[in-house]
Amino acid sequence: MPRRATPTKIEDVARRAGVSVMSVSRAIRGVEGVSEKTRADILKVARQMKYMPNSAARSLVVSNSNLIGISLPTFAGEVFADILNGMRQTFDSAGYSSVIDTTEYDPDAELSWVRRLLSWQPAAIILTGIDHHPETRELLRASPIPVLEIWDHTDDPIDICVGIDHFRAGQMIGEHAVSLGYRRPAFVSTPLGHDKRADARLEGLRSVFGPAGGADVAASRPSLGNAFVTGFDGTAKLLDADCPDIICYLNDHMAFGGLMCCQARGLSVPGDIGIVGFNGLDLATVLPMKLTTIRTQRRLMGITGARHLLARINGVPTPESTVLPLQFEAGQTTCDQIDL
Numbered sequence: 001m002p003r004r005a006t007p008t009k010i011e012d013v014a015r016r017a018g019v020s021v022m023s024v025s026r027a028i029r030g031v032e033g034v035s036e037k038t039r040a041d042i043l044k045v046a047r048q049m050k051y052m053p054n055s056a057a058r059s060l061v062v063s064n065s066n067l068i069g070i071s072l073p074t075f076a077g078e079v080f081a082d083i084l085n086g087m088r089q090t091f092d093s094a095g096y097s098s099v100i101d102t103t104e105y106d107p108d109a110e111l112s113w114v115r116r117l118l119s120w121q122p123a124a125i126i127l128t129g130i131d132h133h134p135e136t137r138e139l140l141r142a143s144p145i146p147v148l149e150i151w152d153h154t155d156d157p158i159d160i161c162v163g164i165d166h167f168r169a170g171q172m173i174g175e176h177a178v179s180l181g182y183r184r185p186a187f188v189s190t191p192l193g194h195d196k197r198a199d200a201r202l203e204g205l206r207s208v209f210g211p212a213g214g215a216d217v218a219a220s221r222p223s224l225g226n227a228f229v230t231g232f233d234g235t236a237k238l239l240d241a242d243c244p245d246i247i248c249y250l251n252d253h254m255a256f257g258g259l260m261c262c263q264a265r266g267l268s269v270p271g272d273i274g275i276v277g278f279n280g281l282d283l284a285t286v287l288p289m290k291l292t293t294i295r296t297q298r299r300l301m302g303i304t305g306a307r308h309l310l311a312r313i314n315g316v317p318t319p320e321s322t323v324l325p326l327q328f329e330a331g332q333t334t335c336d337q338i339d340l
Contacts, residue, residue, distance in 0.1 A: 008051040017045040028142045040135075043142050051142075068309070069117040070100045070126045071110055073195075077227065077253065078281050079298055080128070083150060086302025087126070094310055096123060105194055107133040114139060121145075124309050130154045130161060131196045146312035150305045152197055153323045160312060162305035162322040166197040169294055170204020170248075172328050173276050174212075176292075177246050180335055182274060183214040186244035188234035188254055191221050198250050201278070205248060218242050231257025239265060246274035246334065252281040252293055259287070259333065274334040280327070290331035297324050 014021045019034075019042060026033040027042035034042070045051075068091055072080045084100070091098055099117075103109040111133040117125060118139065124146040127136075130153070140147045140158045149161035177185060187205060189198045205217045218241075220234040231254030238244055239261070249255040255277030262269050269275055269289070277284065280295030301324055311318040 008049045010051070013042065013046050013049055013051045016049060017042050028144070040138075043138050046142050047138070065121055065123045066096045067120065067122045068096050068098045068124045068126065069113075069120075069122045070098050071113055071128060072100060072102050073105045073128050074102055077251070079251070079279055079296075080151075082298035083302040083305075086299040086304075087150075087306040088302075090303050090306035090310070096310075103128075107131070107136070111136045111139075118143060118145070123313055124148065126150055126305070126309070127158075128152075129196065130157065130163075132158075146309060148305050148309045148312075150301065153321050155321055157320055160308055160318060160320050160322075162301055162308060162324070164296055164301070164324050164326055166200035167204040167207075169278070169326055170201035170206075171208050172204075172294060172326060173201075173248050173278075174205045174208030176328060176330065177248075177274070177276070177334070178208055178212045178214065180274075182246040182334075183209075183212075184243065184245040185209050185214060186218040186220065186238045186242060186247045188220045188222070188231055188238070188247060188249045188258060190224060190230075190250060194224070195250070201248075201250075217248075218244060227251060227253035228257040228260075230254055232261045234258070235261040236265075239267075244273065246276065248276040249278060251279050252277035252284050252291060255291060255293070255333075256283060256287065259291075269333050270335045276334060280329060284331075289333060290329075292331040292334040293329050295327040295329055297327075300324065 010021055010024050014024045023034050024042055027039040028046065074080065088098055101113045114136050122145060126148045128151050130149050137158055147159035149157050151163045153161055153163040153165055185205060187202050189202060202217060202219060209217055218238060220238045222230050222233040222237065231249055235247060235258035238247060247258055249258055255275050259269055259275055262273055267273050277291045277293035280293050284291040284293055304322060308318040
């Protein structure tokens with residue numbers, strides 16, 4: 001099942017680029033034998049001619065491989081571990097092995113890993129998110145190897161994606177907060193641009209509070225580190241500089257740090273200030289009060305993504321973009337209603 005129907009042949013690309021058919025093949029597969037400049041020139045020609053290897057070529061590439069490469073931003077925390085567990089159990093059952101790398105949210109590191117992985121001719125590649133180095137997209141879109149993007153969604157994936165709508169998640173939190181009467185929101189996150197999903201949630205919050213007549217959503221972006229400490233420090237900065245009536249966090253771990261900071265300052269939660277987490281992590285089940293949060297179906301995301309990718313490997317049609325539902329869970333860290 002080719003991603004894009006096209007009459008262009010590999011010989012046509014070689015002729016236009018002024019190289020051999022073998023050079024085109026090596027450039028598209030990401031293997032050694034051509035310089036980076038030649039590879040880039042060939043990929044540019046291939047894109048211009050809308051060349052894509054056909055399904056027969058794909059089967060030749062992957063027929064002798066049972067290896068699936070998985071790129072994650074980090075091993076820290078539960079989020080990506082839950083997604084990974086769902087994927088690996090599904091792949092193991094189907095007889096596939098996996099090799100895992102972490103990028104620490106660095107697109108250049110992801111690109112280097114993709115280049116190495118393509119030289120191994122894996123059965124498939126999995127990337128986290130939809131924001132990649134432009135060359136990563138070029139290499140993978142020119143490759144016949146199936147690609148899954150996980151944890152985020154787009155209508156224009158490299159190949160297929162399974163994830164959630166992070167902008168909509170921010171809107172859901174904002175709508176709940178506005179309905180309760182909160183008007184001075186804040187958000188504790190990571191440095192700008194470090195995690196595009198966090199930035200999307202912040203924009204979702206702002207899209208709700210602005211039209212509702214509330215203040216702009218103040219953002220605290222402390223230095224990266226332990227999530228509990230980051231949540232504590234980010235909250236302290238907000239309380240020193242502003243007077244928010246509700247603080248939303250990148251995840252539940254940061255929300256716990258924020259809760260501890262508020263208690264250390266003598267603030268009542270939710271009496272003086274509301275707190276909202278994200279992800280519905282196990283931590284939320286052992287807190288002294290139930291955390292208001294959005295639960296994400298991380299293991300199901302891993303299973304669904306793995307199943308769709310296996311279908312792609314075997315030439316079975318599958319949706320290009322799958323968006324999993326989010327579940328808002330109102331807890332005890334936000335008021336039922338506040339006085340306006």
